[in-house]
Amino acid sequence: MTAASSVVPFDLLPVKERPYFEHYGPGLVVVLPAKRPGPSGWGEGGPPHGGAWIHIGEDGRARAFSGKVEVGQGTRTALSLVVAEELRLPLSSVILTMGDTDVCPWDMGTFGSRSMPDPAQHLRTTGAAARAVLERLAAARLGVPPQEIEVEGGEARVRSRPDGGSVSLGELVRGHQEVVIVDPATTHPEPPSSWTRAGHPVEDVASKEVVTGRRRYTSDLQLPGMLHGKILFPPSYGAKLRKIDVAAAQAIPGVVVVREGEFVGVVAPDMMSARAALRAIRAEWESSPQPSDHEIVEFLRQHLAEGEDFWDVLQHETGNVKDAYASAAASFHETYTTAYIAHSPLETHAALAAWQDGRVTVWVGTQTPFRARDALSDALGIPPSSVRVIVPPTGSGFGGKHAAELAIGTARLAKDVGHPVRVVYSRQEEFTQAYFRPMAVIDVRSSVGKDRALTAWEFHVLNAGSAAARIPYRVANQKIDNQPTESPLPQGSYRALAATANNFARESHVDEVAAQLGFDPVEFRLRHLADDRLATVLRAVTEHAGWNPRPSPAPARDGQGRGVAVGLEKGGRVATFVEVEVPDDRHLRIERIVTGYECGAIVHPSNLRSQVEGGTVMALGGALFEAVRFQDGRVLNPKFSEYRVPRFQDVPPIEVLLLDRKDLPSQGGGETPLIALAPAIANAIFDAAGTRLRSLPLVPDGIVP
Amino acid sequence: MTAPAPASAPSHPKGLGTLRVNGTGYDVPLAPDRNLLYVLREELGLTGTKYGCGEGECGACKVLLDGVAVRACQTSVGEVVGHAITTIEGLAQGEEFHPVQTAFVEAGAFQCGFCTPGMILQAVSLLRQNPDPSEDEIRAALNGNICRCGGYFRIVAAVQRASTLLRSAAEAPP
Numbered sequence: 001m002t003a004a005s006s007v008v009p010f011d012l013l014p015v016k017e018r019p020y021f022e023h024y025g026p027g028l029v030v031v032l033p034a035k036r037p038g039p040s041g042w043g044e045g046g047p048p049h050g051g052a053w054i055h056i057g058e059d060g061r062a063r064a065f066s067g068k069v070e071v072g073q074g075t076r077t078a079l080s081l082v083v084a085e086e087l088r089l090p091l092s093s094v095i096l097t098m099g100d101t102d103v104c105p106w107d108m109g110t111f112g113s114r115s116m117p118d119p120a121q122h123l124r125t126t127g128a129a130a131r132a133v134l135e136r137l138a139a140a141r142l143g144v145p146p147q148e149i150e151v152e153g154g155e156a157r158v159r160s161r162p163d164g165g166s167v168s169l170g171e172l173v174r175g176h177q178e179v180v181i182v183d184p185a186t187t188h189p190e191p192p193s194s195w196t197r198a199g200h201p202v203e204d205v206a207s208k209e210v211v212t213g214r215r216r217y218t219s220d221l222q223l224p225g226m227l228h229g230k231i232l233f234p235p236s237y238g239a240k241l242r243k244i245d246v247a248a249a250q251a252i253p254g255v256v257v258v259r260e261g262e263f264v265g266v267v268a269p270d271m272m273s274a275r276a277a278l279r280a281i282r283a284e285w286e287s288s289p290q291p292s293d294h295e296i297v298e299f300l301r302q303h304l305a306e307g308e309d310f311w312d313v314l315q316h317e318t319g320n321v322k323d324a325y326a327s328a329a330a331s332f333h334e335t336y337t338t339a340y341i342a343h344s345p346l347e348t349h350a351a352l353a354a355w356q357d358g359r360v361t362v363w364v365g366t367q368t369p370f371r372a373r374d375a376l377s378d379a380l381g382i383p384p385s386s387v388r389v390i391v392p393p394t395g396s397g398f399g400g401k402h403a404a405e406l407a408i409g410t411a412r413l414a415k416d417v418g419h420p421v422r423v424v425y426s427r428q429e430e431f432t433q434a435y436f437r438p439m440a441v442i443d444v445r446s447s448v449g450k451d452r453a454l455t456a457w458e459f460h461v462l463n464a465g466s467a468a469a470r471i472p473y474r475v476a477n478q479k480i481d482n483q484p485t486e487s488p489l490p491q492g493s494y495r496a497l498a499a500t501a502n503n504f505a506r507e508s509h510v511d512e513v514a515a516q517l518g519f520d521p522v523e524f525r526l527r528h529l530a531d532d533r534l535a536t537v538l539r540a541v542t543e544h545a546g547w548n549p550r551p552s553p554a555p556a557r558d559g560q561g562r563g564v565a566v567g568l569e570k571g572g573r574v575a576t577f578v579e580v581e582v583p584d585d586r587h588l589r590i591e592r593i594v595t596g597y598e599c600g601a602i603v604h605p606s607n608l609r610s611q612v613e614g615g616t617v618m619a620l621g622g623a624l625f626e627a628v629r630f631q632d633g634r635v636l637n638p639k640f641s642e643y644r645v646p647r648f649q650d651v652p653p654i655e656v657l658l659l660d661r662k663d664l665p666s667q668g669g670g671e672t673p674l675i676a677l678a679p680a681i682a683n684a685i686f687d688a689a690g691t692r693l694r695s696l697p698l699v700p701d702g703i704v705p
Numbered sequence: 706m707t708a709p710a711p712a713s714a715p716s717h718p719k720g721l722g723t724l725r726v727n728g729t730g731y732d733v734p735l736a737p738d739r740n741l742l743y744v745l746r747e748e749l750g751l752t753g754t755k756y757g758c759g760e761g762e763c764g765a766c767k768v769l770l771d772g773v774a775v776r777a778c779q780t781s782v783g784e785v786v787g788h789a790i791t792t793i794e795g796l797a798q799g800e801e802f803h804p805v806q807t808a809f810v811e812a813g814a815f816q817c818g819f820c821t822p823g824m825i826l827q828a829v830s831l832l833r834q835n836p837d838p839s840e841d842e843i844r845a846a847l848n849g850n851i852c853r854c855g856g857y858f859r860i861v862a863a864v865q866r867a868s869t870l871l872r873s874a875a876e877a878p879p
C-alpha cells in the first residue's frame with residue numbers, strides 16, 4: 001500500500017494514452033468508451049458512466065475495473081461473476097478493482113440500485129468483446145477460422161477437434177500491448193438463459209478473509225509514521241463557534257491542534273491522546289433555536305424550501321381530480337408520516353490520508369469516490385489529478401456514506417502535520433455527525449365512483465423524494481407531487497429513502513379504502529394494478545402464504561391478523577405478506593413475513609436472497625421502532641442502547657420468493673425489497689386489532705395503541 | 706507501528722504485564738484506562754477484532770477469554786493478564802478453519818463482514834457451553850451482537866450447521 005505520486009488518473013486521460021501496461025504488464029486491454037452526461041440528463045440507456053475496461057495478462061487472468069464500491073451489498077462477487085461468465089474463466093481468475101479513482105472508470109456513485117443495470121452490463125459487453133478478440137488471436141495461432149475456436153477455463157481450443165490443439169489465454173496475449181475499443185452496437189454478451197457461471201450460487205469472493213479477520217477495512221489500515229486525528233464538531237445542529245481555547249489540548253505531549261477557518265482538529269501519536277486532546281479543547285458555541293421532534297410535522301408544513309442535490313422533484317397530473325371528487329361516491333383523506341432514522345453502519349465513518357509530493361491519497365469508506373475526489377480537489381485547492389481516493393472494504397453504508405467532509409478534514413490534518421493521519425468516528429459521532437433519512441409528511445386524498453373503483457388520487461409529499469410516489473394502480477385522475485422543506489437535522493441519502501415513505505402512505509391508504517368498501521385487500525389491488533409483473537409477484541406471494549380472501553378487519557377478533565402490500569421501484573417489483581398477533585396486552589408480535597421479489601434476470605441468486613433478507617430486517621427497524629429523537633438541534637439517543645436497531649430476537653421468520661425472469665434485463669435488489677414491509681405490517685395490525693397506524697415507526701415501545 | 710516484542714522474562718518492569726494472545730505472549734503497559742480492544746487493534750495490530758461502539762452494546766469486539774466470549778471494549782488489560790485470549794486471527798489451526806468459520810463461509814452468513822469476527826467468536830463460545838443449542842438459545846446467546854446488514858437468518862443457520870459439524874467430529878472414531 002503506497003501513496004502513488006506523479007500519475008494521472010486513468011479516467012482523466014484519453015483511452016489510448018492510459019498506462020495500462022505499465023501498471024498491469026503486457027497483454028490485451030479492451031475498453032468500452034464512456035457515456036458522458038447528455039444535455040437532457042440521463043437520456044436513453046441509463047445514467048452517464050465512465051465506461052469499463054478489462055486487461056488480460058500473461059498470467060491468463062482478467063483484471064476488471066469498476067468505479068462502484070463494495071459496502072456489503074455483494075457487488076464485488078456479482079460483477080466478478082459476469083466477467084467470469086463472458087470470458088469463461090474460473091471466478092478465481094478474475095481480479096476486480098473497485099472504487100480506486102486512479103485506475104477505475106469514472107462513476108457517479110454506488111446508490112440507486114444501479115450496479116446491476118449499469119456496470120454489470122458494461123462489463124458483460126466488454127467481456128464479450130474481449131472474448132471475441134481472444135478467439136481471433138487463437139484462430140490465427142491454431143490456423144482455423146475464429147468460429148471454430150472455443151474459449152473455456154482459461155484456454156482457447158478448436159471446437160470440433162479435441163486433438164486440434166489449444167493455447168492458454170496467457171500465452172495468446174504474451175508480449176502484446178494492444179488496446180481494443182469496444183463497439184457496443186456489434187457486441188453481444190451471453191444471454192442470461194445460457195449462463196453457466198452467473199445466475200448460479202457461488203461463495204462470496206471475500207469469504208476467507210472475512211472469517212479469519214484478515215480483511216482490512218479503512219479503520220484497520222495503518223501506514224508507517226501514521227498519526228491519529230479527531231475533528232471538533234458543534235454540539236448541536238447549526239451551532240457556530242464563538243470562542244475557543246486550545247492551550248490545554250496543546251499541552252498534551254505529542255498533540256498538534258490544527259485550525260483552518262471554521263475547521264478545528266487535533267492530531268496525536270495515538271488514539272487515546274487524540275481523544276483526550278479533543279476533550280481538553282474549551283469551545284463556546286452559539287446555537288440558534290431549532291424545532292424538536294414533537295413539533296416537527298407543523299414545522300415542516302410551515303418551512304417549504306428549495307430542493308438540495310439529492311432532490312428529484314415530481315409534478316405529475318393527469319385528468320382532473322376536482323371533477324372526480326364532485327362526482328365521487330365516497331372520498332377519503334389521511335396524512336401519513338415517517339421519522340428521521342439513522343443508518344448506523346456497524347463500521348463508523350473512517351478515513352486515512354497521506355500526502356506525497358503535493359498529491360494526496362485518501363482511503364475512505366465512501367459510496368461516491370469520484371465525487372469525493374472533486375470535493376477534495378475543491379476544498380484543498382489542488383487539481384483533481386492530484387487526488388486519489390481509494391475505497392477499502394467498508395462496514396456497510398446504506399446510503400449514509402456519501403459526504404466528503406471527513407475525507408477533507410483528514411486530508412487537512414495530514415497536510416498540516418506532514419504525516420499520514422487516520423480519523424475514525426466514535427459511535428456517538430456516527431449518530432450525531434452523519435446525516436439522516438429525511439422525515440416525510442404525506443397527505444393523501446382519494447375518491448371512488450359508484451362502481452367502487454378508484455377515480456381520484458392526490459398524493460402530496462413533504463420532505464422526501466419522488467421515488468415510488470407514482471401509483472401502480474389504474475386511476476384516471478391523479479395529482480402527485482413532492483415538496484422540499486427545511487430540515488432541523490442534517491438529512492440525505494438512505495437505502496430506499498423516499499420509496500419507503502411513499503410506499504407506506506400509498507399502500508396504507510389503498511388498504512384503508514379497500515376496508516371502507518368491504519373489499520378483500522388483495523382483490524382490490526388486483527382490480528386496479530396496471531402492471532402485470534407486479535400482479536404476478538402479488539399472486540405468487542399470497543398463494544405461497546395461503547391467503548384467505550375476506551375484507552379487513554378480521555371478524556374473529558382473536559388478535560390474529562394478516563396484511564399485504566406491493567411496491568414498484570427502480571425496475572424491481574415487490575410484494576410482502578405479514579402475519580401478526582396483537583394479544584390482549586397489545587404487545588405486537590410479528591409471526592411471519594413472506595417477501596416476493598422480481599428484478600429481471602438474476603445474476604447472483606444467493607446474494608440477491610441475502611439482500612432481500614437483510615433489507616427486510618433493516619426495514620423492520622424503521623417500520624417498528626427506529627427513530628432519531630431530537631431537541632434544539634441535539635440528537636437525544638446517540639447510542640445503540642437508546643437508538644434501537646433490530647437484533648436476533650426481534651426478527652421473525654422471513655420467507656423469500658425470488659422470481660427469475662431470464663428474458664428481462666437485470667435490476668438491483670438492495671433497496672426495493674424493503675419498501676412493502678412497513679405498510680404490510682400496518683395493514684396486518686389493522687386486520688388484527690382494528691387500529692390504523694399512520695406513522696412510522698409504528699410501535700416505538702412495542703405496544704399497539 | 707511495530708508490535709511489542711514477545712515476552713521472554715517472567716518478571717516485569719513496573720506497570721507491565723504479559724498478555725497471552727493466540728498463544729503468543731506480549732509485554733504491554735497495564736494502565737487501568739487501557740482496554741483490551743485498543744491494545745489488540747492499535748498496539749498488537751490484531752485488527753480482526755472490531756470497534757463498533759466502544760460501549761459494550763454491539764458485540765463487534767468480542768474475543769475469547771479462556772474460551773468464553775467477552776467484549777474487549779469493556780475489558781481492561783490488567784484484568785486479563787494470565788488468561789488465554791483468542792482473537793479471530795487465532796481461531797483457525799493454521800490453514801484449517803474452525804467448524805464455525807467453515808459454516809459461516811458455506812452459509813454466506815455475512816454481507817459487509819464487519820460483525821462477523823464477533824459473531825463467530827460468540828458462536829464458538831456458545832457451542833463450547835452448549836453443543837446442541839435450539840434456535841431460541843442461539844438467538845438469545847447472540848442477541849448482544851448487532852448485524853446492521855440484517856444477516857441474522859444466515860448466521861443462525863451457520864451456527865446450527867457448525868453445531869452439527871462439531872458434534873459429528875466429536876463422535877467420529879479417532
Ligand code: FES
Nearest residue numbers: 758759761764778
Ligand atoms: S465495540 Fe465492544 S461492544 Fe461494541
Ligand code: FES
Nearest residue numbers: 816818852853854
Ligand atoms: S454483515 Fe454487515 S454488520 Fe453484519
